[in-house]
Amino acid sequence: MSETDDSKKAPPSGGKKKGNPRKQKERRRFLRSVGLTAGVVGFSLAGLLPAMQRWRPRLRPPGALSAEQEFLASCIKCGQCVQVCPVYAIKLADLLDGAGNGAPYIDARMQACDFSCDGLQCVLACPTGALSHDTDFPHQVRIGYAELDRPDLCLARKGKGFQGKVRGPEFGGLFRYNEIDRWNPIPVRDRDFDLELCDLCVRHCPIEIRIAQCEAGNPPSGDENQCPPKHALTIEEVEDASGKMVMSPVVQEGCVGCGACEMVCPTEPASIIVDMTKSADTV
């Protein structure tokens, strides 16, 4: 129906404007070109919304410039940081991140940065300085800041221990255990734990591990500079909401927000998570 309508209408309207057919053709082409410009630019600008409104807040890799806008401006979206990470912690964002499309992020619950590489390979790989080359050691990193988000779930606060595999036999997260293999991260499911009081988060805190190594006179890579000056996560006796004294993980000012605690926390959801809006410098 509509086709016949169009064909009936077409000749008179074409006849009305019967000026210079070449000029008309050019006019149509010009309008098409304006439409194309508006369409493509409009679509690209739509990408600014998710980025500016932070609809999809992301943990960025170690060394990332602290202002999100600066980070996204300087990142060239090449993924070289992804390629060098020994625990595959870094992923690239997709189109729904808008202007963050192709920029690297870390999903700590799936795979946290455990500083297995010691030398911050992602920072060294970054060609643009989006991961700032001023960052030399893990304890200088400011990804975020850990927070005991669900104290009601925390096993330690309930006085409970932990037996078995961290987050079950299916979980694929990797971690480098110095005492097992100095060079290669292994799946956390390969280890069985038997803890009287759950302190998995503290045991897996890369900063605490480094402090312990340094105190034993064994700094990472034999370099004293690798020794973190401040604690990041400890288990301490605290008063809970009802006034009872309980053992609890306590985040300390040396926390870099790597998310290792979040990754290994056995509760569902994780009791301890990384707050990406904070860092050791801002709290």
Add this chain to the structure above:
Amino acid sequence: MKLFIEHLMQMLGRAPTRPSKEEISDAAQKIHFYKKKEKLDIEEAKEMHRLHKSNKWRNRRWATLLAVNLLFVVSYWLDIQMLEGALTASRFLGFHMADLNSSLQVMLAFKQVLINLLIGVVTVLILWILLGGRTFCSWVCPYHLVAEWADMIHNKLVEKKIVKEHDFHRGVRAVFWLIFALLAAVTGYTVFETISPTGILSRALIYGPGLAVAWVGAVLLFEIFYSRRAWCRYVCPIGLTYGFVGLFSPLRVVYDLNDCRHEGECRKVCEVPHVLEPVIKGRATDVTVPIGADCTRCGLCIDACPTSSLRFEFKGLNKFL
């Protein structure tokens, strides 16, 4: 200099200028004069092209394009560290490489330039000055390859009158280039990178596809059903950036007037047919004419030409080729 400006203006969207008689060399005028009387027999021309059929340069180009992109993929997946990163920025055997347009976006948005990025930019700039600028488009860009396949479908559909061809003003690409440069500087975000099919496809190949590939699919559908090769012809600022580089490149296609029958098959296969204006009867200003910087050096016209009137040239090295 005049030719340089003509090539630049053509690239920015001006229609090729028809040369006046004074601008045509005597030797070329003589050939034009003799050819005036020659009439092209369409059946003969068809037969000529049927007998000639060649895909030499296309096959070499596709092999190169696939090899470069696969080198990125295997470098990562087999961890052989030959070509790390993606097309936007990479390390080749440890040397920094950075795509010129992506780097420009980053520099304008970030307003700081790190030395590593600068090294990458200079390396890539020298590389493409030597190799022809938009050579990047047809020999490396993964979007170009899929767009060529979409082009084949589009042409079939147009031939069968299922879809109608729509063109745009070529100047719109220069407008896009300016808009995206301004947007990067003003918003502080690399706005074009968000939607660049080149970056999206390169990352999809290396790190796995995501939703962004659907956008690339939409652009391809637009080209199949609405306008031939629209992204490369009218939108992509990467192409224009490399086009500027190509203005200074010694590697280019040259046209030889002598044996040309002016049947125009080369212009039909060309992504940027305005650069082949000199092959139109009576237009060549000299016996040999270099083709403009907007040319992607894809070689389709060379493959299409049965009289060898088009060939690659590296200026100054002719004797050796």
